[in-house]
Amino acid sequence: xxxxxxxxxxxxxxxxxxxxxxxxxxxxxxxxxxxxxxxxxxxxxxxxxxxxxxxxxxxxxxxxxxxxxxxxxxxxxxxxxxxxxxxxxxxxxxxxxxxxxxxxxxxxxxxxxxxxxxxxxxxxxxxxxxxxxxxxxxxxxxxxxxxxxxxxxxxxxxxxxxxxxxxxxxxxxxxxxxxxxxxxxxxxxxxxxxxxxxxxxxxxxxxxxxxxxxxxxxxxxxxxxxxxxxxxxxxxxxxxxxxxxxxxxxxxxxxxxxxxxxxxxxxxxxxxxxxxxxxxxxxxxxxxxxxxxxxxxxxxxxxxxxxxxxxxxxxxxxxxxxxxxxxxxxxxxxxxxxxxxxx
Amino acid sequence: xxxxxxxxxxxxxxxxxxxxxxxxxxxxxxxxxxxxxxxxxxxxxxxxxxxxxxxxxxxxxxxxxxxxxxxxxxxxxxxxxxxxxxxxxxxxxxxxxxxxxxxxxxxxxxxxxxxxxxxxxxxxxxxxxxxxxxxxxxxxxxxxxxxxxxxxxxxxxxxxxxxxxxxxxxxxxxxxxxxxxxxxxxxxxxxxxxxxxxxxxxxxxxxxxxxxxxxxxxxxxxxxxxxxxxxxxxxxxxxxxxxxxxxxxxxxxxxxxxxxxxxxxxxxxxxxxxxxxxxxx
Numbered sequence: 001x002x003x004x005x006x007x008x009x010x011x012x013x014x015x016x017x018x019x020x021x022x023x024x025x026x027x028x029x030x031x032x033x034x035x036x037x038x039x040x041x042x043x044x045x046x047x048x049x050x051x052x053x054x055x056x057x058x059x060x061x062x063x064x065x066x067x068x069x070x071x072x073x074x075x076x077x078x079x080x081x082x083x084x085x086x087x088x089x090x091x092x093x094x095x096x097x098x099x100x101x102x103x104x105x106x107x108x109x110x111x112x113x114x115x116x117x118x119x120x121x122x123x124x125x126x127x128x129x130x131x132x133x134x135x136x137x138x139x140x141x142x143x144x145x146x147x148x149x150x151x152x153x154x155x156x157x158x159x160x161x162x163x164x165x166x167x168x169x170x171x172x173x174x175x176x177x178x179x180x181x182x183x184x185x186x187x188x189x190x191x192x193x194x195x196x197x198x199x200x201x202x203x204x205x206x207x208x209x210x211x212x213x214x215x216x217x218x219x220x221x222x223x224x225x226x227x228x229x230x231x232x233x234x235x236x237x238x239x240x241x242x243x244x245x246x247x248x249x250x251x252x253x254x255x256x257x258x259x260x261x262x263x264x265x266x267x268x269x270x271x272x273x274x275x276x277x278x279x280x281x282x283x284x285x286x287x288x289x290x291x292x293x294x295x296x297x298x299x300x301x302x303x304x305x306x307x308x309x310x311x312x313x314x315x316x317x318x319x320x321x322x323x324x325x326x327x328x329x330x331x332x333x334x335x336x337x338x339x340x341x342x343x
Numbered sequence: 344x345x346x347x348x349x350x351x352x353x354x355x356x357x358x359x360x361x362x363x364x365x366x367x368x369x370x371x372x373x374x375x376x377x378x379x380x381x382x383x384x385x386x387x388x389x390x391x392x393x394x395x396x397x398x399x400x401x402x403x404x405x406x407x408x409x410x411x412x413x414x415x416x417x418x419x420x421x422x423x424x425x426x427x428x429x430x431x432x433x434x435x436x437x438x439x440x441x442x443x444x445x446x447x448x449x450x451x452x453x454x455x456x457x458x459x460x461x462x463x464x465x466x467x468x469x470x471x472x473x474x475x476x477x478x479x480x481x482x483x484x485x486x487x488x489x490x491x492x493x494x495x496x497x498x499x500x501x502x503x504x505x506x507x508x509x510x511x512x513x514x515x516x517x518x519x520x521x522x523x524x525x526x527x528x529x530x531x532x533x534x535x536x537x538x539x540x541x542x543x544x545x546x547x548x549x550x551x552x553x554x555x556x557x558x559x560x561x562x563x564x565x566x567x568x569x570x571x572x573x574x575x576x577x578x579x580x581x582x583x584x585x586x587x588x589x590x591x592x593x594x595x596x597x598x599x600x601x602x603x604x605x606x607x608x609x610x611x612x613x614x615x616x617x618x619x620x621x622x623x624x
Contacts, residue, residue, distance in 0.1 A: 282573075
């Protein structure tokens with residue numbers, strides 16, 4: 001069976017690099033591994049051997065057992081329409097001016113597309129391990145809630161709200177001037193916008209059965225996956241990590257660990273520089289000691305308060321951009337619960 | 344820094360947007376200005392930096408002369424409708440507001456104009472000397488800023504169209520409106536900032552943004568390296584400075600804020616940034 005690891009966390013904490021490093025380590029241990037990533041830095045993408053957006057996993061040229069895929073969320077949204085609607089409606093949807101707006105405005109849609117695609121890779125059973133670098137939308141939690149939100153979106157909720165009643169037939173909109181609420185909308189927005197949007201929503205609704213069924217499959221994949229939360233010791237990412245740690249047990253599984261990235265060597269907390277060194281260097285030493293202490297406090301508080309297993313990944317001045325650097329980053333990490341993460 | 348009526352603070356997620364917004368709001372407050380700070384995104388960090396509980400749609404005075412609010416789109420819409428339609432009994436509009444909001448999910452720019460419209464309306468009223476917005480991240484800010492222009496293209500008639508025109512004017516007016524882009528000297532935030540700068544230049548929807556680089560390390564003057572752990576620290580510091588400079592050179596930023604070592608609370612961070620901005624004035 002394919003083991004799935006979902007790597008969650010706020011943007012900017014090094015989540016993508018961490019997911020890549022995990023994948024390199026697993027592949028080098030002989031595990032056939034796919035890493036699925038969204039929006040990686042250019043140099044990291046090329047280290048993984050993927051240079052173009054696309055949904056097809058690519059085998060790495062220099063690393064046996066390592067595969068990578070870089071998701072194009074916009075193309076994936078289109079794929080949702082193509083997969084779940086009649087060809088005629090799918091084409092009409094894909095060409096619709098509101099389709100793009102809906103995919104931009106409905107933040108969970110990118111995450112839905114990513115979750116859908118990731119689940120497809122897991123179900124393909126072509127890899128022993130699939131590591132998913134989850135997209136940052138909605139603070140990152142969207143990836144886990146997207147299947148239900150998406151079904152709700154296309155399920156006619158919007159239409160019911162617009163009409164204030166049961167799902168209407170297409171004819172309804174030609175009689176809409178009879179309804180006071182819609183007349184108000186016309187006054188403010190102009191007369192034909194409402195009708196154009198409503199027709200689009202009717203088309204979108206035809207994807208409902210497919211999206212709902214698929215949503216349940218995706219949820220099964222999420223509930224069978226291991227999860228990890230990545231953060232730094234800075235207050236804002238830690239607050240996000242707390243949110244993840246509390247919500248993931250309901251949405252997927254209890255995180256196997258909270259990974260604190262950019263960790264400084266613990267022994268720096270108590271470093272006392274030689275009295276003889278220049279004042280400037282002494283000050284720098286004090287600053288990094290204080291920073292190390294603050295990091296340790298943040299980790300201790302997290303594990304004491306939430307009972308989380310805490311792991312650390314060291315701070316590298318230059319983020320690794322090749323396989324050797326990624327492998328080294330993982331080798332220098334501490335506390336990663338590998339036995340729960342490898343197949 | 345304090346002579347604009349509206350400062351919109353954006354940046355990639357995690358760069359310290361809320362910290363800079365709150366620092367700027369505190370700076371204005373210190374200089375006796377009437378300030379409104381707006382938290383635009385749910386889960387925004389503004390309330391943490393002011394050390395208040397969660398903010399609400401109705402502005403609340405968090406320091407003498409400094410009010411803060413959290414943007415709630417449905418509330419902004421209800422307020423708009425009750426002003427526009429001059430109808431009593433806002434409660435009756437609850438269902439309509441939901442319907443409208445649902446509609447806005449699929450209609451380009453309608454959703455954004457409700458939010459940016461509320462902000463611009465606060466600027467137009469004379470209650471504040473400066474409105475400071477902890478705005479959407481750079482990935483989404485363009486759709487808010489271009490909303491008034493998009494509405495004009497999308498909607499041929501209707502009341503919202505005429506309102507969109509003064510909104511677009513206010514945004515483009517360099518004497519009143521300033522976009523501030525917060526960034527970190529790292530690859531992805533720098534790339535996103537450069538993309539946003541290019542978009543602004545191409546569209547002219549707002550005037551030239553101010554770029555603020557956050558968490559910038561001070562270069563080491565000394566050329567020696569002490570032995571032991573202190574040496575490791577100095578070496579890490581130097582390497583980080585070199586890495587940061589690679590990205591700072593590509594921007595370059597108009598203002599830089601220092602890395603804050605060993606600080607614990609968001610409130611402490613906001614106070615420090617406010618002091619640093621004062622020093623930069």
